[in-house]
């Protein structure tokens with residue numbers, strides 16, 4: 001993707017309207033894998049159309065899973081293979097999709113084949129050692145092709161025994177625990193997963209458990225430390241799965257409502273959502289935004305006096321949507337501090353460093369710590385800042401909100417939103433007055 005391309009956004013005076021959200025990335029990719037591993041056919045409605053989901057769909061096809069798209073719609077039929085993936089040798093390219101790479105690594109390592117998994121250069125800088133260490137405890141044969149602890153990976157057939165208990169570290173990415181939990185039922189044996197260290201991004205584990213349950217597998221847990229899977233459980237298709245709207249994508253429109261009058265309503269995520277990122281709305285409310293919750297929608301408007309409150313918050317539970325707060329902070333009445341977000345450093349880019357660099361370009365005063373960021377709005381914004389996006393969809397999306405602080409801004413490489421939201425800028429234009 002060329003970073004010579006850019007998009008100039010004029011100041012946005014006010015926003016108002018309703019956005020129908022694209023499908024959740026986290027739910028789309030989990031559902032596809034579970035549907036593939038299950039017994040029976042699954043109709044998946046409202047699948048996200050984006051790069052991350054494309055990589056999962058293509059990988060499953062390569063692995064011998066039949067799926068069909070219903071015309072031009074985002075409704076798919078996946079024919080489950082009832083356990084073992086049929087193709088025993090494959091080379092999979094998974095872009096920068098953590099929700100494809102980590103779960104497929106675990107499912108394939110417990111299968112009996114020879115596989116290679118690789119991605120874009122940044123994926124090869126994103127850690128996976130904690131997951132590999134856990135899978136090796138089960139007997140998996142996984143080798144690092146380049147750097148110890150990082151993709152690309154080479155998997156070979158191995159004798160797998162769940163053997164009661166496996167330990168996994170939880171402090172770098174919750175996707176490692178998600179991947180293990182989703183793959184373990186393939187062994188048919190009882191298993192206990194013990195999380196070592198503090199588990200981050202906990203609500204994503206709830207999405208995992210919820211969807212595994214939909215596909216007939218029950219996981220019981222003692223707090224966030226131990227997870228038990230009883231022997232003999234297998235995935236069975238529930239027939240139909242509706243993919244909720246993406247709660248992380250919702251954050252940009254809700255923040256827009258809070259920064260620029262509103263009301264802005266997002267449809268597809270509401271109080272019934274299984275996604276932890278719905279709680280982004282609580283954080284906006286703490287900043288003074290007016291929030292209304294429906295079962296399947298959320299609406300945000302600016303505070304009555306138009307001024308957001310600066311806050312000091314731990315946003316470990318919503319790491320993706322937390323980036324949106326860092327930009328919304330540009331309209332707050334003081335210094336906003338977001339804590340416990342060290343995982344930002346190992347995502348699409350080093351997001352702590354990237355956010356600090358780019359927020360400074362618009363004039364904000366920024367303090368970047370190992371696991372926190374503090375943002376103080378400038379007295380006068382620097383107009384027409386050219387924001388670099390580091391091939392990180394969320395950098396492009398959250399920095400579009402600078403226009404809601406009343407300043408023109410340039411977003412470099414806007415097409416990088418394709419990872420989770422290819423039509424983002426068109427949808428944003430639809431609520432701008």
Ligand SMILES: O=C(O)C1=C[C@@H](OP(=O)(O)O)[C@@H](O)[C@H](O)C1
Pocket residue numbers: 025026027098099172173174175178200201204319320343
């Ligand atoms: O399981 C998931 O669907 C995700 C978990 C989170 O990652 P970490 O657990 O690495 O924080 C999140 O940032 C990512 O976008 C999606």
Ligand SMILES: C=C(OP(=O)(O)O)C(=O)O
Pocket residue numbers: 096097098099320347348394420
């Ligand atoms: C961290 C993210 O993605 P991934 O699923 O690749 O980890 C994200 O979407 O912000």
